[in-house]
Amino acid sequence: MQLFDVYPLMNVTPEKAEGVYIWDREGRKYLDLYGGHAVISIGHSHPHFVSRINEQLGKIAFYSNSVNIPIQKDLAGKLGKLSGLPDYQLFLCNSGAEANENALKLASFATGKSGVIAIKGAFHGRTSGAVAVTDNPNIMSPFNAGHQVYFERSGDLAGVEKQLKSKDIAAIIVEAIQGVNGIQVAESDFLTGLARLARQYGAKLILDEVQAGHGRTGKFFAHQWTEGLEPDLITMAKGMGNGFPIGGVLIHPDIQAKYGMLGTTFGGNQLACAAGLAVLEVMESENLMENAASQGSSLIEALTRVSSEITSVRGKGLMIGFDLKQEAAAYRSELMVKHAIFTGSAAGKHTIRLLPPLGIQQEELQLFINSLESTINQKETV
Ligand SMILES: Cc1ncc(COP(=O)(O)O)c(C=O)c1O
Numbered sequence: 001m002q003l004f005d006v007y008p009l010m011n012v013t014p015e016k017a018e019g020v021y022i023w024d025r026e027g028r029k030y031l032d033l034y035g036g037h038a039v040i041s042i043g044h045s046h047p048h049f050v051s052r053i054n055e056q057l058g059k060i061a062f063y064s065n066s067v068n069i070p071i072q073k074d075l076a077g078k079l080g081k082l083s084g085l086p087d088y089q090l091f092l093c094n095s096g097a098e099a100n101e102n103a104l105k106l107a108s109f110a111t112g113k114s115g116v117i118a119i120k121g122a123f124h125g126r127t128s129g130a131v132a133v134t135d136n137p138n139i140m141s142p143f144n145a146g147h148q149v150y151f152e153r154s155g156d157l158a159g160v161e162k163q164l165k166s167k168d169i170a171a172i173i174v175e176a177i178q179g180v181n182g183i184q185v186a187e188s189d190f191l192t193g194l195a196r197l198a199r200q201y202g203a204k205l206i207l208d209e210v211q212a213g214h215g216r217t218g219k220f221f222a223h224q225w226t227e228g229l230e231p232d233l234i235t236m237a238k239g240m241g242n243g244f245p246i247g248g249v250l251i252h253p254d255i256q257a258k259y260g261m262l263g264t265t266f267g268g269n270q271l272a273c274a275a276g277l278a279v280l281e282v283m284e285s286e287n288l289m290e291n292a293a294s295q296g297s298s299l300i301e302a303l304t305r306v307s308s309e310i311t312s313v314r315g316k317g318l319m320i321g322f323d324l325k326q327e328a329a330a331y332r333s334e335l336m337v338k339h340a341i342f343t344g345s346a347a348g349k350h351t352i353r354l355l356p357p358l359g360i361q362q363e364e365l366q367l368f369i370n371s372l373e374s375t376i377n378q379k380e381t382v
Pocket of ligand 1: 095097238
């Protein structure tokens with residue numbers, strides 16, 4: 001059987017990984033500054049992660065959501081504590097798209113409305129509603145195009161209000177930092193304005209923290225850089241499981257649950273919850289949020305000093321994007337082939353994304369800065 005060929009691949013075959021490093025089949029060691037699309041939060045194969053999953057596997061890996069699963073409550077308690085949102089409710093699922101799909105559905109249930117306002121440049125996933133609120137016509141099939149979605153520019157509160165006034169809007173969905181769009185940080189005033197408008201017009205505000213959540217930006221959620229912001233729904237995945245598939249929606253206490261409203265076979269299984277708990281335990285014991293904040297600001301600082309070839313540096317904590325004057329593909333390839341460093345691309349051809357594991361240290365980041373400098377200098381002299 002052939003694989004359905006939808007992914008352009010980098011020519012590397014990871015076989016082993018530990019912390020911020022990956023080894024390929026030939027034993028070559030790479031520095032991972034991308035974490036497989038921002039997924040690796042506490043580091044590859046973290047010993048606590050491995051032993052907690054193994055221990056759970058030896059007891060019970062899965063039973064469906066028709067029985068008591070106490071580890072779900074343990075996970076919810078720990079999430080409430082670390083995120084500072086103990087009053088929210090938790091719905092568990094398996095991926096970022098699924099989290100957004102459920103959040104959109106909940107907003108629609110809660111308001112009785114069906115339209116959604118999304119932001120230009122947004123990426124929210126590939127399932128039906130999630131891709132409909134994603135600003136990329138190339139990944140939308142005619143089947144997905146039936147939703148009532150209205151895109152407004154980030155920062156344009158007047159545009160958002162116009163839609164709220166004239167349409168039947170259930171939700172506004174926004175990333176506090178757009179990831180796939182090249183790390184575009186939303187203004188705090190814009191986010192606060194969205195919350196105010198949502199309240200005023202009876203819509204729900206959904207913060208998509210699938211890429212920016214779980215400590216990546218130096219706060220538990222990226223929207224927490226905006227003081228006092230209280231979303232109705234917050235979606236999570238990626239860093240939540242450090243590679244184990246798990247996603248979730250945090251739901252404001254004002255939204256009431258009803259039997260049958262949402263459901264999933266796999267979501268919240270014992271093994272996934274063990275992975276999710278292991279992540280939170282390591283985040284806490286190793287102070288990973290603090291590390292992300294401090295290493296991230298030094299890296300952003302260092303990037304602004306590398307070369308005039310770099311035209312813009314954006315981000316918070318270890319969620320960083322920078323633009324080059326030239327297209328980024330050749331630079332990324334050189335970093336990979338010559339310096340053994342994984343970096344990420346973005347929607348814009350000139351952008352490089354950095355989303356390393358949250359425990360990364362100064363020495364590794366300095367190695368990257370030196371390698372980037374040498375790559376840029378070499379390209380300039382060619
Ligand atoms: C902000 C954001 N939301 C949602 C998703 C979709 O997540 P998943 O691929 O787990 O469905 C992504 C994936 O890149 C994302 O960056």
